Amino acid sequence: MRIALFYHSLVSDWNNGNAHFLRGIASEIMARGHELVVYVPRGGWSVTNLIQHYGEGAVTAFQQRYPELANQEQEYTLADLDLERALDAVDLVIVHEWNAHELVQRIGEHRSRHRGYRLLFHDTHHRSFTDSQSMAAYDLQHYDGVLAFGEVIRDRYLTEGWAQQAWVWHEAADTRIFHPLDDRPREAEVVWVGNWGDEERTSELYEFLFDPVMEEQLRTNVYGVRYPQQAQAQLRERGITYRGWLENSRVPEVFARHCVTVHIPRRPYVEALPGIPTIRPFEALACKIPLVCTPWEDAEGLFTPGEDFLIARNGEEMRRCLREIINDRDRAAELASHGYRTLLGAHTCAHRVDELLSIYHELNVSHESQPHLRK
Incomplete structure (x- = not known):
């Protein structure tokens, strides 16, 4: 063809x-x-x-x-x-x-x-x-x-x-690029890969990521573009390292140096477009890193929430989920393995x-x- x-x-x-x-x-x-x-x-x-x-x-x-x-x-x-x-x-x-x-x-x-x-x-x-x-x-x-x-x-x-x-x-997920890598030296506990988002998820980023990792004193790296100076200052105040643009093919090696990542969908997907996770969760699961998602309705049954990834409905639940994954390595491995199998079975x-x-x-x-x- x-x-x-x-x-x-x-x-x-x-x-x-x-x-x-x-x-x-x-x-x-x-x-x-x-x-x-x-x-x-x-x-x-x-x-x-x-x-x-x-x-x-x-x-x-x-x-x-x-x-x-x-x-x-x-x-x-x-x-x-x-x-x-x-x-x-x-x-x-x-x-x-x-x-x-x-x-x-x-x-x-x-x-x-x-x-x-x-x-x-x-x-x-x-x-x-x-x-x-x-x-x-x-x-x-x-x-x-x-x-x-x-x-x-x-x-x-x-x-x-x-x-x-x-x-x-x-x-x-493009599994030629996104796949598990051997354990690398841990750079930090939490990593977020995502752009700022035109005010479509600003409050959610603070509630579900910036504040929880500060309160739990978790070393955190943030990658993405279009973060305004004010947002970058807020990250520094919370002890979060902002690292700017990350070429997508390098994401697997970054995931391999962290314990957990987070998916925070933009507001239109949560409010008007149930069932659409966007590509980031697919890529995270393909790399076999434990994943915590903020609420989105899996209306099409693509995944099994609670087994493929955890759902945090508010900032306090996000704190508990992050603690659970970081402190319980068996639970983290179980979660990552289940999500990985689901990804390989239907979403490459x-x-x-x-x-x-x-x-x-x-x-x-x-x-x-x-x-x-x-x-």
Whole structure:
């Protein structure tokens, strides 16, 4: 198969969590012998910020870490993008929802003239609920359907009439990168890997992480970008070390030097999008580090709370959960092992590529059975 993907950035994960999943999916697709190209906008904000803050060396590090993906990214501008050439002889095209409305429409119009490939729209964000006007403006009339990273988003597309078909396609862990590492010297007890979040979880970070680790006097490292100076000062006052951006492929080695990590979802996922954990818990479980989550409703039954990870409903429960994991090594190992088995059983990028190919073949059968295509 020849597959074309239109996303924001493969190279940069600076404030671009979607790059985690994209890299895993792209690596798995290529490992199965398919041809792949990832089209990205020239001068995209993620790679621009990455180079501005960390230099060209950060791009070189990506190329060294993902040699199979080093030459798969093709930059374009809307003015010079030649879709006739880009989509010549492709079998499957996936367009991510961070793309410009104009691009989404142009690809759809190309599909209306060239029926030989399948075309899918991929939604991995909460904007279908928090910015529905913008999402409704995407012209998907010529798309075969939508890949949504949760049931609630899939249902949104169908009930609003934005798409005729939609499938659930959760994110997952790239187990080529995310896997347990041998015990490393402990650097601290707690680690949090996550960006500041545009005020979508500020109070939750204080209640469930910053204050509990200060009260328990736990050595804690925080990684992520866009932390304002005031927040960094608050971390220093609590004895928490802020370490800035962490290239995603280095997360497993960081996890291996800590006892426990925490997942604090953004507020829209808790309030409007039950069942969507985002990619961080998948990656933590794949690394076999004990995980404590703040409340989110696992409406789709992806995990077993209490066995795959612990749930802390408030700051006091977070303190108890962290103490339990740090002080009871057998309990910590049991929790980590159960979560790891669950992850390997259903939530790897290999599972997601299986699902994608199943959808592709389903669409091909449907396409070939249309009366106007019968020979």
